[in-house]
Amino acid sequence: MNWKKAAIKAALLCVFLVASAGCSAKTKEAANVPESSERVLVSEDGESTSISKESVDEIMLRLTTAQKAAQMVQGAVYSITEDDMKxxxxxxxxxxxxxxxxxxxxxxxxxxxxxxxxxxxxxxxxxxxxxxxxxxxxxxxxxxxxxxxxxxxxxxxxxxxxxxxxxxxxxxxxxxxxxxxxxxxxxxxxxxxxxxxxxxxxxxxxxxxxxxxxxxxxxxxxxxxxxxxxxxxxxxxxxxxxxxxxxxxxxxxxxxxxxxxxxxxxxxxxxxxxxxxxxxxxxxxxxxxxxxxxxxxxxxxxxxxxxxxxxxxxxxxxxxxxxxxxxxxxxxxxxxxxxxxxxxxxxxxxxxxxxxxxxxxxxxxxxxxxxxxxxxxxxxxxxGIFDDPMMENQNTYKDQVGSEEYRELARTLVEESLVLLKNEKEILPLKKGTRIFVTGPAADDVGAQCGGWTISWQGKTDEDNGGHKWVPEGKSILDGLKALVEEYELTLITDESQASQADVTLLCLGEKPYSEWEGDSEDISITGTMALAGNKKAIELADSLGLPTITLLVAGRNIMIQEYLDLWDAAVICYLPGSEGDGIANVLSGKKSFQGTLPMPYYSEISAIGTEEVLFPVGYGLQY
Structure with missing residues (x-):
């Protein structure tokens, strides 16, 4: 953890860990439960003992107007202290x-x-x-x-x-x-x-x-x-x-x-x-x-x-x-x-x-x-929060977050969400032994895959995070390909100077992470204002190589691609797959099949939005 994060964490924790010095050990009446609700005694050390039952009606009768009004507001965690709550x-x-x-x-x-x-x-x-x-x-x-x-x-x-x-x-x-x-x-x-x-x-x-x-x-x-x-x-x-x-x-x-x-x-x-x-x-x-x-x-x-x-x-x-x-x-x-x-x-x-x-x-x-x-x-x-307010008796399926079972579930959803827009000459799935030049700013960026509402409100790319994964446990597209190298006898090339040795170019393009109005844009082209900075350069590089090109689009919407679509032999809209981006590689290799279909119209240009003039209709999606 760097010092900035440590300082922020310390500040946030300080708000809540305000000492309760001078408090007596005397018990005090507190909560209750449903129909089944139980009135409890809570001591200053947090221990509780059930003593009676209360209904909603009984609770409503005993609360004052001020106490009832307090139930009607919600504050942010950085504003409310433990003393405030008490x-x-x-x-x-x-x-x-x-x-x-x-x-x-x-x-x-x-x-x-x-x-x-x-x-x-x-x-x-x-x-x-x-x-x-x-x-x-x-x-x-x-x-x-x-x-x-x-x-x-x-x-x-x-x-x-x-x-x-x-x-x-x-x-x-x-x-x-x-x-x-x-x-x-x-x-x-x-x-x-x-x-x-x-x-x-x-x-x-x-x-x-x-x-x-x-x-x-x-x-x-x-x-x-x-x-x-x-x-x-x-x-x-x-x-x-x-x-x-x-x-x-x-x-x-x-x-x-x-x-x-x-x-x-x-x-x-x-x-x-x-x-x-x-x-x-x-x-x-x-x-x-x-x-x-x-x-x-x-x-x-x-x-x-x-x-x-x-x-x-x-x-x-x-x-x-x-x-x-x-x-x-x-x-x-x-x-x-x-x-x-x-x-x-x-x-x-x-x-x-x-x-x-x-x-x-x-x-x-x-x-x-x-x-x-x-x-x-x-x-x-x-x-059930009246029954177990301190969450002492909850039964969770897992003992800790980030289980492999849940990651596998997310990975499967990634695999099923990919929509194959174009596949000329059946360039996909990748053949065993294929030499792949992997390029583009979305190839190895977990933050771009996750989009907004990830750690921070707006999210962040790995590149903007000093080259470190925004979600440390996440798997990028490149990570997924590397995991398949031996099984599918793939050769991965990421050095532009060696690109000519490849059989195919895998062009990985994307949008910047954003949330709410920060993502409103009059220009939603793959090289527009919301595009990752390296998109245009990567498109030009792929075109100059003259190799068959497979393009992956990591984006939170059906971004405009009409200008470039003819340059690509295959195109896949991946949307925002989250932390398990290696699922994309599973589908590219043929280990899993394309199943996704467009949930929204894919427009060819801004002027067509809201009309029947679409590049691809709702429900469109090619399969192997």
């Missing part, structure tokens, strides 16, 4: 990105907060949330699965369910019980920076993959969160939100949808509800001009017409961008619109106070307030 007992805490701490370090922080929640006067266990959108991406050593767009290309319900089980298992090993996934957006414009978080443009495919993943999470003991309600993938280019000094091209923009199109999106969420999803996150975007965070009509529809009995959470600080002259007005408007928990990285305590004030002066109806808190506590009970 004093206020907030309903939830969410993690942040940038420091890949070990599982034991995360558990220490998470359970340290939990111990103090149980020592609080309210004594309600909190839930820790994480954006485990393709694995527990803030914890060192975990498996990073393909992003959703690749899962959509694989279109394998059973494997997607198993992925959900595996992710749930690793989240619980880390101490996390709530994951902000699956994302069930129907991305329509590849210029959107969150395209790779979408399974598909097709409603039925989204429903299948989203439901399978959610069921896997639930059966694995985690709490899924379907997001982002409603229409986040349908926003219009040029309508992006302009806030916090940031102008976005498309992200958080306005979706102009007909009633029929809205119903398609509602059907996706109905499938999530029917699958057992108990939390739903609201979209930053607007629907027909109304910000979703104040769209009472559709939030109420979830609860009153679609049978949703879980709770609704806002997205990161998003209520700050709805109507209202200040945060107080915005807090009241969001709660009255039907949002039950507010995700506020630093303003959570302000929001708690505004909720209390709103209830006391009648600006927030008592019925709305009580319903929000009841939903949150009920979900916690169903999750």
């Amino acid at each position: 004093k206020y007992d907030y309903g939830s805490v969410l993690s942040t990105f940038g420091v890949p701490m070990e599982a034991r370090e995360w558990r220490e922080i998470i359970l340290g907060l939990q111990k103090n929640a149980l020592k609080s006067e309210a004594g309600i266990p909190y839930i820790f949330g994480n954006d485990a959108v393709h694995g527990v991406n803030t914890c060192a050593g975990t498996v990073i699965f393909p992003h959703n767009i690749g899962i959509g290309a694989a279109n394998d319900e059973e494997l997607t369910y198993q992925m959900g089980r595996a992710v749930a298992d690793e989240t619980r090993l880390v101490g996390v019980l709530w994951t902000f996934s699956p994302c069930v957006a129907a991305a329509e414009d590849p210029r959107w920076g969150r395209t790779y978080e979408s399974y598909s443009t097709e409603t039925e495919l989204i429903k299948k993959m989203g439901s399978s993943f959610a069921k896997g999470l639930i059966d694995g003991g985690a709490l899924p969160c379907a997001k982002h309600f409603l229409g986040d993938g349908n926003t219009i280019y040029g309508s992006g939100e302009n806030s916090d000094g940031t102008y976005r091209l498309i992200d958080r923009g306005n979706a102009q949808l007909s009633e029929a199109k809205i119903q398609e999106q509602l059907d996706i969420y109905q499938a999530m509800i029917d699958s057992g999803v108990k939390t739903i996150m609201i979209s930053h975007s607007s629907l027909n001009g109304v910000k979703m965070h104040e769209n009472e009509k559709y939030i109420t529809m979830l609860k009153e017409e679609m049978g949703f009995d879980g709770f609704i959470v806002s997205d990161w600080n998003s209520i700050h961008n709805i109507s209202g002259g200040n945060l107080k007005e915005q807090t009241i408007a969001a709660v009255n619109a039907g949002i039950d928990m507010l995700m506020e990285d630093t303003s959570y305590e302000e929001c708690r106070k505004y909720i209390v004030e709103g209830v006391e002066n009648g600006n927030i109806p008592k019925e709305r307030f009580e319903d929000a808190v009841r939903r949150i506590i009920s979900v916690k009970m169903e999750l």
Whole structure:
């Protein structure tokens, strides 16, 4: 670990390891459980003894308005101390990105907060949330699965369910019980920076993959969160939100949808509800001009017409961008619109106070307030966190993160997600004894394979990480080829001066890692603004060699390649395969076969987006 990481870790840990000097050993009443709920005594050293049972009704009766309001806010882990939790007992805490701490370090922080929640006067266990959108991406050593767009290309319900089980298992090993996934957006414009978080443009495919993943999470003991309600993938280019000094091209923009199109999106969420999803996150975007965070009509529809009995959470600080002259007005408007928990990285305590004030002066109806808190506590009970708040009796399938079984699962999903776009003269699969010149910036870069939401919010290439793997345990495309050298009698050439000795060029191109609006781009060419820096040079080199060329595209969307496609004998879109990139080599060699199909239209040019003029249609994919 370098000194910078050590310093960051130390600073983060310091926030939570505040000494409790002078505390007596006297026991104090704290938590409880479901129907089956048990009231417990928690001593200052953290030991507990069950003494009675409480129902949700009983808990609601004993909590004060201030204590109930605390259940309705969620702060960031870097803002809330153990003393804060002991004093206020907030309903939830969410993690942040940038420091890949070990599982034991995360558990220490998470359970340290939990111990103090149980020592609080309210004594309600909190839930820790994480954006485990393709694995527990803030914890060192975990498996990073393909992003959703690749899962959509694989279109394998059973494997997607198993992925959900595996992710749930690793989240619980880390101490996390709530994951902000699956994302069930129907991305329509590849210029959107969150395209790779979408399974598909097709409603039925989204429903299948989203439901399978959610069921896997639930059966694995985690709490899924379907997001982002409603229409986040349908926003219009040029309508992006302009806030916090940031102008976005498309992200958080306005979706102009007909009633029929809205119903398609509602059907996706109905499938999530029917699958057992108990939390739903609201979209930053607007629907027909109304910000979703104040769209009472559709939030109420979830609860009153679609049978949703879980709770609704806002997205990161998003209520700050709805109507209202200040945060107080915005807090009241969001709660009255039907949002039950507010995700506020630093303003959570302000929001708690505004909720209390709103209830006391009648600006927030008592019925709305009580319903929000009841939903949150009920979900916690169903999750089982009242039964085992310190996670002492959890049964995980694995003893530690990063198991070979889960890596093999991820590798299989990689193999199934690859889409063969072109294969002239049957150049693929590679023949035994082939001499391969491997080139291009995506050939040996695990960070590029993983994309955004990997350790940090935006992710990072290995090159930008000083040449070190951004995910140390990850396998690159080149790693995978090296592992097959002996079995397939391959000769790998990476030295440009020896390229003429090769039989074929393997050209590995990709996009820079990005997330959300940072990935919005008007230029999504393979040599455009979001492309890896060496793409153009590598394309020119491959062309100058005159060898048969196989091109691999490592990207979070169907990037524009029409200008170069005729130069290549074969082309494969790999999407963002995650940490097990060696699965790509297995398919290239013929050890495994191509199975993936396009989950979204592949447009030939920007002007064709949204039309029927496509380079390759949804469902396209060649096979051996």
